[in-house]
Amino acid sequence: MEERTEIASLGEFGLIEHLTKNFEIQNASTIVPVGDDAAVIDHYGKQTVLTNDLLIEGVHFDLMYTPLKHLGYKTVVVNVSDIYAMNATPTQILLGLGFSNRFSVEALDEFYAGVHAACDEYGVDLIGGDTSTSQKGFIISCTAVGEVAPDKYVRRNGAKKGDLLCVSGDLGAAFLGLTLLEREKRIFLENPQVQPDLEGEKYTVGRLLKPEARKDIIRFFEEAELTPTAMIDVSDGLSSEILHICKQSNLGCVLYEEKIPIAEETREAAFKFNLDPTTCALSGGEDYELLFTISQSDYDKVKEHPQISVVGFLNEAEEGRIIYTKGGTKHALTAQGWNAFNKGGA
């Protein structure tokens, strides 16, 4: 029989102690971690980068098919991804959790096991752990802290005309993983006897449930002495992110459909659902790849990198924001994003 410890049996402070006791400090800059009014970190000679996210059950995740351990891992990934997208190194996170009494201590332990695994993977220290009851569902607030050498951070607004648009890894898989899990959920709700059919879908489902942030790309930038002119992480779909860079840099762009990196598994999954793989890459989300722009003179540094694709370039704002399809026709690039799909808009 599975153990179930009621949260009330530990009390609020006992619970925080219980959940955070196995976290070891990984950064010398972490001076005071969890357990006081506030955490203290030291950033002599560095600049501090901060980001926060609020994740709400039923809006950002569905616990029917999301294991809590994966959710804990993904919470950290989503936040450190924003730190990497500034060309910085994540160093600490603060977590706030709200949960109704349907959750046991064991359930929270699962969540924290995932947080722990991600903290190890990305070398970050947990330095804040507020917990609270909620009237309904599971609510996660996460703040990530990172550091960067003075003025080495990369914003969204630094792209220049002629810069190359680059993207890491491949796109669209997480959206197809979601589509698949939503289908299996519907089938299960109609007939709980039917076992989920996830055969051959490990890649897309894995990309949704346990994404990784591209710390390797940030390390590569350092080794290659390459500083992108602008950067953003791909959480809402490629087109939405490109449009952010265009808007904030006051530029237009040209994107080539044939250059958009899409994994073979993603293409196959898309075809099964009668979806266009390019649309999934453009308007799906949660891939947590990095979209960045580089000066043309840096092209030689990225051209051999197996995890970086050049997908287009930046142009005068007056030239518009354009995508050339494989057939050679020209369309305006529009942002639909994740939400458009959820509403059946794509």
Next chain:
Amino acid sequence: MEERTEIASLGEFGLIEHLTKNFEIQNASTIVPVGDDAAVIDHYGKQTVLTNDLLIEGVHFDLMYTPLKHLGYKTVVVNVSDIYAMNATPTQILLGLGFSNRFSVEALDEFYAGVHAACDEYGVDLIGGDTSTSQKGFIISCTAVGEVAPDKYVRRNGAKKGDLLCVSGDLGAAFLGLTLLEREKRIFLENPQVQPDLEGEKYTVGRLLKPEARKDIIRFFEEAELTPTAMIDVSDGLSSEILHICKQSNLGCVLYEEKIPIAEETREAAFKFNLDPTTCALSGGEDYELLFTISQSDYDKVKEHPQISVVGFLNEAEEGRIIYTKGGTKHALTAQGWNAFNKGGA
């Protein structure tokens, strides 16, 4: 007629822009504020202090009697209070908001007006503004960042035997404000014709709905060249906070009931409800005063301060954690906190 703009009409990014456009940067250390993947702050020669809080409708606040503007103000106060409790100066905050579609843009504007007023009052910059829909209710996540000269932060665990227990301002008022508003809510729900009776209760209700954090006390410490040995803010009631300091400093304590500062308005309100004012101060919460310990040799620095009361001293752990009542009897100090009241436990 009141204006009502649907949030969907602005879109997520339009909404953040709309809500944050009037915030001016107040700290030179704020390099990149709201609007990128992450914020960037500069802390050369200082240490960074961080804290976060998750506030959930129906758990931490009741919108039936909490104006959204006050709630925005209080959100900032609650977080900067934790920064002051480290003897640090708050410099930035990051906000995450979740809200269902019952909220209009005007409602969020009200909330942000309160945030803005508090940012001005406490000199902090808003540097992060994640927003999200929620399935139910209003959810607030707030992270505050502060700075402190190297190794000048004050933790909960630094108290020594013989140190004096001091508290700022007065206690118990916020709990009585809550008791009153809960009573008026019940009366209103039973008979919506009855007007709320808040005559003479401005002080207690104000302490609940629009608390202030004690930046004046932190400034006084600096001017008086006084560094407390331990400090915590009073959010859960005096006894709970004293026990935190005792536990983390591995000490016992003696507290004198007659020394606990309670405002005349608080006493009067307590008597109306047949409550003991001391119990309200010990076990109520949300006063956001500072509880701190100082070496006896620093007594002369605080003895004339009209906003600081010496309420007891720290002792060997073996001597226990004790309160002497006005009648001279001796009791063990126990933590009941805010929740005990809500459950009718006090």
